Amino acid sequence: MTTTETAPAGTGEHTLAADEALLQLGRELKSTGYRFTTVTPETHARVNRRPGNATARTLRDVLGWSRPFAEGVLPATIVDLLRAADAVEPHGDGLWRSRVRFSSYDDELFVHSAFPTDAPDSVFFGPDTYRMADAASAHAAGRAGSTRRAVDIGCGTGAGAIAVAKRAPQAEVFAVDINDNALRYARINAALAGVGDRVRPTASNLLDGVDGAFDLIISNPPFMIDPAGRTYRDGGGPDGNDLSLTIIDVAAERLAPGGSLVLFSGCGIVEGHDPLRAAAAERLEGTGLAWDYREVDPDVYDEELDGEAYARAERIAVVLLTATRPR
Structure with a gap:
């Protein structure tokens, strides 16, 4: 990643600082004009299986399509906020993956769980x-x-x-x-x-x-x-x-x-x-x-x-x- 070689260790508990970082990340995404319409899990999986979609090339690939990303794909500001929110994890082979997604609705952005939503406490949006x-x-x-x-x-x-x-x-x-x-x-x-x-x-x-x-x-x-x-x-x-x-x-x-x-x-x-x-x-x-x-x-x-x-x-x-x- 841009600032360090290791992701922050997850504690299982989210601090006020982590919540504030997610809020600031949402505001930063709004300022860039980021938008993403979340589809059904089946459509999501089909689109991600297409040739060339295995890894992320853009911000929407990372925070919408939940694709793993390499260093340099995201702006440093976004990476730092993901790290501060404890919302990024190693994905192997030098890649990283966001634990959250952001979706658009009603001219707002909503943070929710990354795809696939398999965990019992997943927060679904679709x-x-x-x-x-x-x-x-x-x-x-x-x-x-x-x-x-x-x-x-x-x-x-x-x-x-x-x-x-x-x-x-x-x-x-x-x-x-x-x-x-x-x-x-x-x-x-x-x-x-x-x-x-x-x-x-x-x-x-x-x-x-x-x-x-x-x-x-x-x-x-x-x-x-x-x-x-x-x-x-x-x-x-x-x-x-x-x-x-x-x-x-x-x-x-x-x-x-x-x-x-x-x-x-x-x-x-x-x-x-x-x-x-x-x-x-x-x-x-x-x-x-x-x-x-x-x-x-x-x-x-x-x-x-x-x-x-x-x-x-x-x-x-x-x-x-x-x-x-x-x-």
């Missing part, structure tokens, strides 16, 4: 993040004046919470997660977006760690059937829907009058039947909530259909459920 945050943004913009208290359940990078905070400037927005790494990145991303004073990353299992009612509850929970049981990916239950259904139950208890749930999820469709829709209808019956359910994309993650977990599914759809309590 196409579903864009879809969920778009839905949350549209809902928040349509009722900006009436949203005083909002929460993003399973916030990950905090993209949804930040999108809401930008459109409801008077709102207190909680970003809750059980993953300490997610809370760390959400805190950094909120500061990078200039809403760090109004987005409150909070350790919480669903809403157990926060009190009171909410005008807006948003969530993009894990919804896949994941044989590896990775927390950021596995939705629980035989259809991957347990967590989504639990969030519906929690929202029915904690929505304020006039408050809304915006739930972005997904489900394997079996012989034309959507088990999530059917189960959601049962959960919502008798709650008094007015709700709507629609497919956002009817066919995603087609590679999963080759696995045993989705052997009965004809397709996997991503869906949007909104539920509102009357005033």
Whole structure:
């Protein structure tokens, strides 16, 4: 690397200095005009397998495509900030690799885990993040004046919470997660977006760690059937829907009058039947909530259909459920 031959030893704990270095790295990337749209893991792997893509040639290759890089590829300023954040590691044969990625959304940058996201505490960002945050943004913009208290359940990078905070400037927005790494990145991303004073990353299992009612509850929970049981990916239950259904139950208890749930999820469709829709209808019956359910994309993650977990599914759809309590 540019300044030394060894990477800093990881302690397993992130210091305030490391967090500040990641924040400064995000600001430096913004100043250079850096942008990167994160694709699905399958697309990411395919692009990286192309001839010539084994190692990085540009900043986007390193911090977007997660490709190993040689000395001299990155500006010294970027290297120094990666080192200060303990976010770079040796990759063999004199190469190095960033432990983080930065992705673009809504004219902001978001730090998240490097590809591939195999670790149990990985913080994922991808196409579903864009879809969920778009839905949350549209809902928040349509009722900006009436949203005083909002929460993003399973916030990950905090993209949804930040999108809401930008459109409801008077709102207190909680970003809750059980993953300490997610809370760390959400805190950094909120500061990078200039809403760090109004987005409150909070350790919480669903809403157990926060009190009171909410005008807006948003969530993009894990919804896949994941044989590896990775927390950021596995939705629980035989259809991957347990967590989504639990969030519906929690929202029915904690929505304020006039408050809304915006739930972005997904489900394997079996012989034309959507088990999530059917189960959601049962959960919502008798709650008094007015709700709507629609497919956002009817066919995603087609590679999963080759696995045993989705052997009965004809397709996997991503869906949007909104539920509102009357005033």
